[in-house]
Amino acid sequence: xxDDFDPLRALRPDRVRPDDPAEPTxxxxxxxxLMSTIGDTTQQVSRxxxxxxxxxxxxxxDERAALAYLVRVFQLAEIRExxxxxxxxxxxxxxxxxxxVMIGHANAEIHRIxxxxxxxxxxxxxxVYVHDVDAHFAHAVAEGxxxxxxxxxxxxxxxxxxxxxxxxxxxxxxxxxADIKARGGTVPDNPSGGQA
Amino acid sequence: xxxxxxxxxxxxxxxxxxxxxxxxxxxATVLFRYLVxxxxxxxxxxxxxEVFRVGFEKRATYDGARPNARPWxxxxxxxxxxxxxxxxxxxxxxxxxxxxxxxxxxxxxDHIATTLDAAVLWPHxxxxxxxxxxxxxxxxxxxxxxxxxxxxxASALDVPLGTVRSRLNRARMSLRELRASIGRQQ
Numbered sequence: 001x002x003d004d005f006d007p008l009r010a011l012r013p014d015r016v017r018p019d020d021p022a023e024p025t026x027x028x029x030x031x032x033x034l035m036s037t038i039g040d041t042t043q044q045v046s047r048x049x050x051x052x053x054x055x056x057x058x059x060x061x062d063e064r065a066a067l068a069y070l071v072r073v074f075q076l077a078e079i080r081e082x083x084x085x086x087x088x089x090x091x092x093x094x095x096x097x098x099x100x101v102m103i104g105h106a107n108a109e110i111h112r113i114x115x116x117x118x119x120x121x122x123x124x125x126x127x128v129y130v131h132d133v134d135a136h137f138a139h140a141v142a143e144g145x146x147x148x149x150x151x152x153x154x155x156x157x158x159x160x161x162x163x164x165x166x167x168x169x170x171x172x173x174x175x176x177x178a179d180i181k182a183r184g185g186t187v188p189d190n191p192s193g194g195q196a
Numbered sequence: 197x198x199x200x201x202x203x204x205x206x207x208x209x210x211x212x213x214x215x216x217x218x219x220x221x222x223x224a225t226v227l228f229r230y231l232v233x234x235x236x237x238x239x240x241x242x243x244x245x246e247v248f249r250v251g252f253e254k255r256a257t258y259d260g261a262r263p264n265a266r267p268w269x270x271x272x273x274x275x276x277x278x279x280x281x282x283x284x285x286x287x288x289x290x291x292x293x294x295x296x297x298x299x300x301x302x303x304x305x306d307h308i309a310t311t312l313d314a315a316v317l318w319p320h321x322x323x324x325x326x327x328x329x330x331x332x333x334x335x336x337x338x339x340x341x342x343x344x345x346x347x348x349x350a351s352a353l354d355v356p357l358g359t360v361r362s363r364l365n366r367a368r369m370s371l372r373e374l375r376a377s378i379g380r381q382q
Contacts, residue, residue: 003368008337009341013288026244033245038216
């Protein structure tokens with residue numbers, strides 16, 4: 001397209017510099033306010049709007065595929081009202097328990113973060129506690145996860161496994177022995193017997 | 197349920213106010229980006245909820261013949277933005293300075309930028325846009341940044357189609373004159 005409006009088209013702020021994400025909970029917060037103005041208290045918009053004070057942002061070349069994968073294979077739960085879809089890219093926040101991880105497009109210019117897929121290496125591992133790690137593992141395997149360490153009992157009193165996602169980010173999923181016992185599972189008497 | 201038109205949702209919200217929340221779910225992200233483009237994140241955050249609260253108050257007057265309420269919401273947002281002209285001018289000038297510092301090779305408008313230092317060109321454009329009469333600027337931005345059709349703009353600003361055409365034509369002439377005057381300075 002080329003016309004007299006080109007100069008203004010070029011001046012669209014998010015073309016000049018992709019916007020930093022707004023506070024991701026703004027939509028949930030504003031909707032909650034709207035609903036309370038309307039006098040509708042039957043719809044609870046969200047259980048917990050606040051993000052933790054620290055969380056990781058993972059970069060993907062195809063963050064849409066990553067979002068689908070993390071939900072389907074690793075059973076992370078997207079905070080749907082936080083999603084910021086910019087058409088050509090996407091920001092999403094995923095929750096596990098009281099933790100959050102953010103995913104977005106690999107961005108070499110502004111945030112200078114890359115996908116392990118383009119680097120050939122990664123420097124981070126996400127540490128995740130889940131309920132019933134055995135079931136979590138079975139589900140991930142059934143969904144075709146790339147398992148980099150099968151389920152093992154660790155000497156420090158946790159059962160864990162590791163998997164690599166579709167672009168090479170590493171995930172460590174674990175459950176504490178106390179939690180395994182609490183759900184009626186069995187744990188080894190002496191887990192330090194050889195495995196670490 | 198998801199195929200229910202905005203018009204139907206608005207009609208239902210007259211009886212059941214809570215139904216109006218669906219409009220927020222459908223349109224808040226797009227409207228928010230529009231507000232951010234014009235006045236920046238801080239003002240946009242303050243305005244987003246207001247757009248929908250005003251819409252809620254006015255819902256009884258919604259024209260049920262328009263299934264999609266997005267132009268109507270654009271209109272409410274545009275009306276609220278009129279109180280934020282200073283933020284808007286600041287924002288477009290800041291964007292112009294930023295664009296001016298970028299390499300000319302990245303310019304989508306090479307054909308003029310090559311004839312003039314980008315650092316000089318873009319502030320001129322920003323000035324020209326900021327100086328347009330507000331009704332021309334509103335129509336122009338809805339057309340160029342938001343990519344609304346003439347019909348949608350007419351619906352948003354609640355003016356006849358011919359008025360949208362003439363406003364855009366006047367804005368187009370202003371930008372064309374700007375181009376010519378920059379050319380003469382070379």
